[in-house]
């Protein structure tokens with residue numbers, strides 16, 4: 001069969017961190033520092049000589065910068081007449097008005113004209129060595145057939161299609177087919193329950209759902225179509241379900257279902273792209289729900305695509321011919337921006353990773369790097385911490401000489417994990433870019449790259465704002481802190497094209513969450529520290545800053561120390577209300593495999609470390625050893641759940657639909673009862 005799918009055919013850099021990282025080191029960039037090499041569209045910008053002057057220009061001449069980037073990077077059907085029309089205090093964000101384009105044309109057609117046989121996607125299927133490559137020509141063909149199929153079944157501009165699929169070429173083609181015909185997509189992570197899926201389908205009011213018969217992950221088969229059947233029962237809007245075959249196992253079809261691949265074969269390979277206004281919706285995507293009920297974040301066409309493309313190119317120093325390996329699932333924003341839109345807009349080759357970091361063994365990522373000759377690897381701290389536990393031998397077995405840049409995203413990366421990633425995975429020669437951003441920001445906002453050659457990267461710091469980004473820190477009274485070093489609430493002082501426009505069906509929530517806390521600024525909800533050199537470090541969510549006996553401290557800072565103990569795999573520290581101290585410190589600790597130290601001795605040892613490296617007041621009042629931590633399905637620790645357990649507010653656990661393994665919560669509740 002012609003279709004590849006299924007192939008059935010904080011740490012705050014206090015004096016503490018400074019002591020730990022006495023040796024700042026320099027990573028020399030590969031760019032020549034002339035403006036044309038730096039960024040072709042920057043030629044002619046007044047006063048721009050290097051990266052830092054370009055950054056300054058991009059912020060103080062935002063309209064000129066973004067206009068030049070948009071003209072240079074994107075292909076337009078009709079040019080825009082207004083670069084930006086934004087008022088953050090009102091939640092009004094509009095870029096490139098008057099302009100029309102088609103995102104799928106930008107990601108496919110223009111590359112098919114120049115290099116049709118270039119590999120667009122490498123589908124790294126669950127079984128190592130069974131990867132499938134899809135060229136730009138093939139991907140355009142799939143996208144067009146699918147676009148025609150959707151159109152034939154009544155999907156039109158402005159509709160929203162829900163995609164419930166693991167990473168695979170047909171999932172990417174589905175996203176691009178929606179973009180081609182002007183429908184929005186709503187990709188739902190294919191590990192979510194029927195209930196969570198139904199909630200998202202209902203919120204999006206989708207008439208069409210696209211799925212696969214079964215998923216395959218870590219050698220296990222999951223019944224995705226069955227989950228869709230259960231979800232769709234509670235979704236009256238759904239008229240049709242397109243089912244692709246990932247495995248050869250037959251699937252029960254209902255009246256609403258159609259065999260997607262069979263139907264696609266009947267369609268034409270040419271599909272007229274819809275001319276989309278810059279501000280038409282491209283997709284909605286629900287956040288990972290770490291802090292509460294997931295929000296249906298809305299991104300639009302031109303600004304999002306431009307920002308994804310530019311960050312992909314410059315943060316990772318992506319060059320033509322490189323193989324980009326982002327291992328995030330397409331169900332998260334990282335998968336959207338850096339497995340799909342950024343790399344494809346740049347005509348790149350991108351990996352779609354279907355498996356897990358430890359299948360069939362903990363060498364999986366690095367064996368894949370060797371086999372696919374990956375040049376940039378982008379993953380999450382949770383996976384790095386997990387792999388570190390298994391030891392260096394799993395990495396060293398494989399040739400990683402193709403690697404040029406290593407990226408981290410999703411959570412603060414603790415020092416031990418950062419250093420291991422740099423020293424062992426990157427052999428000490430690849431820059432590690434700790435990239436800070438959110439579903440709402442559309443793309444990376446604070447990151448070590450791009451930077452002038454020779455600019456330093458401090459372990460565990462996100463470092464510098466990307467072009468066009470102006471971060472500020474707010475103090476507790478809502479005033480901008482101008483001095484350095486400083487800590488505060490991280491806000492972004494001016495709009496950028498990649499930012500979210502609204503929350504689906506709830507613009508008021510968008511305004512209240514992001515625009516009202518500090519009028520005129522985009523409020524991120526995260527805390528940050530800025531060093532005396534002006535480098536940023538994300539200290540975690542603002543909810544995760546605690547106040548112990550009058551000392552404000554980020555829980556990430558305590559975790560960083562705890563994680564440095566050789567017996568500890570990972571930890572989560574939270575504050576709880578304490579009669580005397582205001583807040584006390586409660587630590588949940590997961591030990592590495594095969595650790596047989598006594599827990600009581602270890603508790604003492606951990607508190608000694610915290611006392612020595614931070615202060616006595618930061619020592620944990622309680623240390624609970626647990627088998628695992630409750631995590632979202634994107635791998636983030638759900639601290640709000642831990643907080644509720646410790647506060648004994650089990651009725652207030654909140655929305656658990658995005659929790660990976662509910663049994664982890666039960667274990668923690670049980671352990672907490674025994675400890676306290």
Ligand code: ATP
Nearest residue numbers: 287288289290291410411412435436437438439538
């Ligand atoms: P919700 O908004 O529903 O609670 P979420 O915030 O986990 O979910 P995402 O948009 O996927 O959903 O995650 C963005 C958040 O992840 C950031 O606000 C930040 O807290 C954290 N984060 C992302 N990258 C980094 C990083 N490099 N360093 C520290 N934290 C990071």
Ligand code: MG
Nearest residue numbers: 287291438525
């Ligand atoms: Mg968030």
